[in-house]
Amino acid sequence: MILLQSHSRFLLQTLLNRVQNLDKGIELDYHWVEFDDVRYHIQVSVKNPLHVLLSVSLPTPPPETAFVSGLPLGALEAIKIAYSGFVQVLDPPRDGFNLTLKLNLSKLPPDEEYKHAILIKVASVREVVLGAPLRLILKGLGSRMSANNIDRLVALVHRSKESFFLVPQAEKVTVVFPMRFKDSIDIVLATSFLQEFVEARRTAGLNSAPLCLWSPTPPLELKGAPAEALSANAGFVTIVIFPRHVEGKKLDRTVWSLSTFYAYVSYHVKCSEGFMHTRMRRRVESLIQALDRAKPNADNSKKTGNSASFKRLSLKEGRASWK
Numbered sequence: 001m002i003l004l005q006s007h008s009r010f011l012l013q014t015l016l017n018r019v020q021n022l023d024k025g026i027e028l029d030y031h032w033v034e035f036d037d038v039r040y041h042i043q044v045s046v047k048n049p050l051h052v053l054l055s056v057s058l059p060t061p062p063p064e065t066a067f068v069s070g071l072p073l074g075a076l077e078a079i080k081i082a083y084s085g086f087v088q089v090l091d092p093p094r095d096g097f098n099l100t101l102k103l104n105l106s107k108l109p110p111d112e113e114y115k116h117a118i119l120i121k122v123a124s125v126r127e128v129v130l131g132a133p134l135r136l137i138l139k140g141l142g143s144r145m146s147a148n149n150i151d152r153l154v155a156l157v158h159r160s161k162e163s164f165f166l167v168p169q170a171e172k173v174t175v176v177f178p179m180r181f182k183d184s185i186d187i188v189l190a191t192s193f194l195q196e197f198v199e200a201r202r203t204a205g206l207n208s209a210p211l212c213l214w215s216p217t218p219p220l221e222l223k224g225a226p227a228e229a230l231s232a233n234a235g236f237v238t239i240v241i242f243p244r245h246v247e248g249k250k251l252d253r254t255v256w257s258l259s260t261f262y263a264y265v266s267y268h269v270k271c272s273e274g275f276m277h278t279r280m281r282r283r284v285e286s287l288i289q290a291l292d293r294a295k296p297n298a299d300n301s302k303k304t305g306n307s308a309s310f311k312r313l314s315l316k317e318g319r320a321s322w323k
Contacts, residue, residue, distance in 0.1 A: 007123035055097040142246040178232035
């Protein structure tokens with residue numbers, strides 16, 4: 001299965017092109033939208049070619065999630081830690097956006113590998129911002145520190161007006177995803193995919209993976225959740241994270257995988273649907289070819305005494321017809 005990359009490929013390519021052509025006064029003004037309704041806007045003016053303005057619009061948060069000044073809890077602190085030295089947070093952000101960053105390209109290090117790593121981190125701004133509250137909770141689990149919200153239901157935004165839920169505990173964090181799809185075919189495929197996803201966890205090679213469960217009804221962990229969050233036409237996925245899953249570098253991978261779980265499932269559902277459509281089209285084409293071969297051929301046919309027509313077969317075709 002394909003895992004989504006944490007950085008925006010278009011944003012990274014745009015930044016790399018800008019860094020490689022600092023001596024050229026090129027004006028940039030790009031808008032684009034990526035999965036889960038995350039919208040970007042990047043600007044570079046001819047007057048200030050070393051400064052890049054990057055604005056990010058996040059999914060509309062549902063009422064149960066906690067946003068501070070238009071950003072998830074802990075996002076501002078995470079931005080300052082990740083981009084200290086060459087990124088300035090503009091307050092207020094550009095109209096229609098939750099965050100605007102001012103990048104000073106002249107402060108990038110001369111080392112090419114280090115510079116590339118920093119630009120990848122900038123292109124991963126979505127992970128830094130939306131994953132900030134999740135990172136705080138999982139980091140507390142990894143360090144065995146008791147959180148203030150222990151055993152309390154925490155809602156985090158991951159799509160427009162939709163959230164997933166966490167229940168932090170001393171030795172584990174339970175994550176619950178209500179899975180919703182608009183198309184009836186997507187609902188059927190997603191339900192089947194999620195059930196197989198849970199079954200795959202039981203194989204011998206995945207014993208160390210997080211515990212994964214699926215149910216058509218809300219699990220007990222969602223007791224106290226808003227009524228709107230309890231409606232999910234593709235069921236509920238429960239993933240249990242233990243300290244071993246957030247040790248060292250595993251923390252970043254776990255945060256990204258959980259933050260984009262719905263997009264991961266949706267991507268594979270659409271791929272499955274496209275694959276089945278391709279197989280169906282090929283099958284129809286083969287049936288049409290068979291029908292075309294069955295039509296009488298005027299050039300190779302002769303009339304019998306009672307006006308019936310027949311097609312002259314080759315020796316190979318004649319033998320095949322008797323099998």
